[in-house]
Amino acid sequence: MGPPHPPHRTQRGGTAVTDAAQNGDQTRDETRDVSGAGTRDASGDRIREDAVEAALGKLDLDTKTRLLAGQDMWSLPALPEIGLSSLVMSDGPIGVRGVRWTADDPSIALPSPTALAASWDPALARRAGRLLAQEARRKGVHVLLAPTVNLHRSPLGGRHFECYSEDPYLTGEIGSGYVNGVQDGGVGTTVKHFVGNDAETERFTVDCVIAPRPLRELYLAPFEAIVANAHPWGIMTSYNRLNGTSMTENTHLVNEVLRAEWGFDGYNVSDWMAARSTTGDILGGLDVAMPGPDTVYGPALAEAVRAGEVPESAVDAAVRNVLRLAARVGALEGAPPAVTEVPDAVDGQALAREIAARGFVLVRNEGGVLPLAGGGGRTVALLGAAARDARILGGGSATVFPERLITPLDGLTEALPEGALTFAVGADPSEELTPADKGFTLRAVCRDAAGAVLGEGSLPSGQVQWIGDDLPAGVSYGTLASIEVTGTFLPRESGDHAFGTRGLGAFALTVDGTLLWEGVQELGNEADPFEAFFGAPSERAGIPLTEGRPVEVSLTYRVPDMGAVSLKAIMFSLLHLGPRRDADDLIAEAVEAARNADTAIVVVATTERVESEGFDREDLTLPGRQDDLVRAVAAVNPNTVVVVNAGSPVELPWREEVAAVLLTWFPGQEGGAALADVLLGDAEPGGRLPTTWPVAFADAPVTEVIPTEGRLEYAEGLLIGYRAYEAGSVVPAYPFGHGLGYTDWAYESLEAGPEGVRVRLTNIGTRPGREVVQVYLAPVADSVERPASWLAGFAGVEAGPGESVEVEIALPARTFEIWDEEARGWRRIGGGYEVRASRSHTDTRLTVTLDLA
Numbered sequence: 001m002g003p004p005h006p007p008h009r010t011q012r013g014g015t016a017v018t019d020a021a022q023n024g025d026q027t028r029d030e031t032r033d034v035s036g037a038g039t040r041d042a043s044g045d046r047i048r049e050d051a052v053e054a055a056l057g058k059l060d061l062d063t064k065t066r067l068l069a070g071q072d073m074w075s076l077p078a079l080p081e082i083g084l085s086s087l088v089m090s091d092g093p094i095g096v097r098g099v100r101w102t103a104d105d106p107s108i109a110l111p112s113p114t115a116l117a118a119s120w121d122p123a124l125a126r127r128a129g130r131l132l133a134q135e136a137r138r139k140g141v142h143v144l145l146a147p148t149v150n151l152h153r154s155p156l157g158g159r160h161f162e163c164y165s166e167d168p169y170l171t172g173e174i175g176s177g178y179v180n181g182v183q184d185g186g187v188g189t190t191v192k193h194f195v196g197n198d199a200e201t202e203r204f205t206v207d208c209v210i211a212p213r214p215l216r217e218l219y220l221a222p223f224e225a226i227v228a229n230a231h232p233w234g235i236m237t238s239y240n241r242l243n244g245t246s247m248t249e250n251t252h253l254v255n256e257v258l259r260a261e262w263g264f265d266g267y268n269v270s271d272w273m274a275a276r277s278t279t280g281d282i283l284g285g286l287d288v289a290m291p292g293p294d295t296v297y298g299p300a301l302a303e304a305v306r307a308g309e310v311p312e313s314a315v316d317a318a319v320r321n322v323l324r325l326a327a328r329v330g331a332l333e334g335a336p337p338a339v340t341e342v343p344d345a346v347d348g349q350a351l352a353r354e355i356a357a358r359g360f361v362l363v364r365n366e367g368g369v370l371p372l373a374g375g376g377g378r379t380v381a382l383l384g385a386a387a388r389d390a391r392i393l394g395g396g397s398a399t400v401f402p403e404r405l406i407t408p409l410d411g412l413t414e415a416l417p418e419g420a421l422t423f424a425v426g427a428d429p430s431e432e433l434t435p436a437d438k439g440f441t442l443r444a445v446c447r448d449a450a451g452a453v454l455g456e457g458s459l460p461s462g463q464v465q466w467i468g469d470d471l472p473a474g475v476s477y478g479t480l481a482s483i484e485v486t487g488t489f490l491p492r493e494s495g496d497h498a499f500g501t502r503g504l505g506a507f508a509l510t511v512d513g514t515l516l517w518e519g520v521q522e523l524g525n526e527a528d529p530f531e532a533f534f535g536a537p538s539e540r541a542g543i544p545l546t547e548g549r550p551v552e553v554s555l556t557y558r559v560p561d562m563g564a565v566s567l568k569a570i571m572f573s574l575l576h577l578g579p580r581r582d583a584d585d586l587i588a589e590a591v592e593a594a595r596n597a598d599t600a601i602v603v604v605a606t607t608e609r610v611e612s613e614g615f616d617r618e619d620l621t622l623p624g625r626q627d628d629l630v631r632a633v634a635a636v637n638p639n640t641v642v643v644v645n646a647g648s649p650v651e652l653p654w655r656e657e658v659a660a661v662l663l664t665w666f667p668g669q670e671g672g673a674a675l676a677d678v679l680l681g682d683a684e685p686g687g688r689l690p691t692t693w694p695v696a697f698a699d700a701p702v703t704e705v706i707p708t709e710g711r712l713e714y715a716e717g718l719l720i721g722y723r724a725y726e727a728g729s730v731v732p733a734y735p736f737g738h739g740l741g742y743t744d745w746a747y748e749s750l751e752a753g754p755e756g757v758r759v760r761l762t763n764i765g766t767r768p769g770r771e772v773v774q775v776y777l778a779p780v781a782d783s784v785e786r787p788a789s790w791l792a793g794f795a796g797v798e799a800g801p802g803e804s805v806e807v808e809i810a811l812p813a814r815t816f817e818i819w820d821e822e823a824r825g826w827r828r829i830g831g832g833y834e835v836r837a838s839r840s841h842t843d844t845r846l847t848v849t850l851d852l853a
Helices: 042-056 061-069 113-118 122-138 168-184 212-219 221-230 251-261 278-283 299-306 312-329 348-359 408-415 529-534 583-595 626-636 671-679 721-728
Strands: 008-012 015-018 089-091 143-145 191-194 207-209 234-237 267-270 339-341 361-365 380-383 421-424 440-447 453-459 463-467 482-489 495-503 505-511 514-521 538-545 551-558 569-577 599-605 640-645 660-663 711-713 745-753 756-763 769-779 790-799 804-810 817-820 825-828 831-840 843-852
Touching: 042 312, 061 299, 061 312, 113 122, 113 168, 113 348, 122 143, 122 168, 122 348, 168 212, 168 221, 168 790, 191 221, 191 251, 212 221, 212 817, 267 312, 278 299, 278 312, 299 312, 348 671, 380 408, 380 583, 408 421, 408 599, 408 671, 421 583, 482 569, 495 505, 495 514, 495 551, 505 538, 505 569, 514 538, 538 569, 551 569, 583 599, 583 626, 599 626, 626 640, 640 671, 745 831, 745 843, 756 769, 756 790, 756 831, 769 804, 790 804
Parallel strands: 008 804, 089 143, 191 234, 207 711, 234 267, 380 421, 380 599, 599 640, 640 660
Antiparallel strands: 008 015, 361 660, 440 453, 440 482, 463 569, 482 551, 495 538, 495 569, 505 514, 505 551, 745 756, 756 804, 769 790, 769 831, 817 825, 831 843
């Protein structure tokens, strides 16, 4: 008599049950997300539409055009005469900042979108969305300006940490989960940036030249999927032009494709300051021009109607869309909100920690060095400045201020026994001054021309970034003459500390009672004044300070006369850099710590000067001497684990020299706690790569993001990401979909039909785990030009040791179709397809052939 068969489960649509449960025993619910959505009032659609029409009929032309212009940086005006409350928008996507960019109102900071996509779990994305809806309601926000679903066309894209993936299908699935989750909570979304905003260089003016097939099959595909699967209440059109037409004026893509073809009935808002043409924008389908009130709409739009340049029906259509949004979020009297009962409260810290761990991607684990063995006095050397000063999020509009931040040093100090952990800086990724942060306690004091204090605001760092009406209480642009960033600094190290500034204007910098610098910073060669704020810092002076002895610091900024500037903003920074120690000495200290430890953990990272909104990357190298640090440590400790704290791919030239490599992306506020969970085996690294990591930048299929004479040609057509690697026979460092857990899986059977596949697999390891089953299609003999293979479906499964699971994965009809440029429609391609059940794009476990009629 043979051994008993292992337990077996069948999974459909995220729910798995054991054989015993199917036979009548108690079912063990494996679904992480089977309930908890807000109660949506679909029956109220007609009532809401009636309320919208009634409200629209009460408005005159000037009021309608004023509504479409916005009233300030983040909101639309209230219209009490029709029962319309002011609609408030806020940046995301990893948190909800609210209308003020301040630490006075902290926000939950979730892991970056690349981390969320690395979970390959739309249900987890939906839970993240519900948490963000909860945050939005707490902050009085009706609409979240997220998610970003542009593609990772080139690894140089500076904002790729804010996007999901190089693959349109994965992007659409994760984005749909996110949008559904936010709207479960009665808060609107604006899916962005529609479309072609896949890089940052010249983003305000670049003309992206994209042929119809790649436009449809790649770049529009995530938007189309989200409209179909999640019914978003808003969309944001991008800055760029596409094939010669500004996206805010693109009547074909907005009016004909987005609205008429796909059935989108939400509101269309411009990216901030993207709207440039009164007539072109309103006829092109742009509903709201932000920020207000001085936009191309308002009085200019009313005048265009009166002059006969714009039919009033176009204005009515835009207002109708805005009122429909207001009705859905509960901001229009007489209209029941789309969500009548919000989901149960979410523990933000716990969910942030869970998402981080489930997005971590273990790409190398030689000899099973991870998880770390416990007990026996095992010692760990934690190395790298990024372990102490973790980067939890990307730069730009995605920035929020969490109430707390758990660094890798914090997380491992808490998790390991006393005396087991040592720390050394080793190498610092930032060789430039950064906004004053660690050790600083700062506030901003606002004064008028006579020196009288108008108001104060706290600062989480040395950055002042007040845009529009985002000013401290009691302060206005008309009376504000100077701002003093003042407070104390408690040095962590003795030595010469450097101080500096970033921004345009007149400054006076004082530290410990000494005036270090006074002068004026003028606009240089930067094409955009925002580059002066986000760009290179200016070092002004140094001063010797003593560890543990607090000193007073002050940076006074004289506010220029803004006159008739439509978008008023104050942006400048107090910068700091600790004592510059010899890099070789720092590495030598780290090597000694590693030599004396059982395991060495090196944390390497990018900086805000590498990955941020507003500019693209120049290369994929890690900044500073971090590569040297890793190699030196690996030479003395065979159990070297490298933790990569970056939002998108970087070169890892030492990857074969270390025992393990763990990608943690920008892991959010609980990243350090999640890291301890994963390293010590309390959680499995659940992620799979949402984008391909090249060996070197030169191997990347698309290496050009700089326009030529204002045009950026998408000459690669359909071949981006893994599709291009396969076509060029280039072996990446780590392929799309790759990721290791803490157990092993045997793929046992695969059945396939036109509607879907069924895969059976068994956990043959010693630990419970999660596997992401990926299904790729490869035409056997293609009659049309297509990639060699592409992702067609996926599903996550969980099983204990020795347990089997069966999963059904639907194949969308679109996966067998191409965009026919001549017919201007989708065409199904029959014939033979190899169906691959895989662990990654290059790790196929089972194949069958499917003949499609």
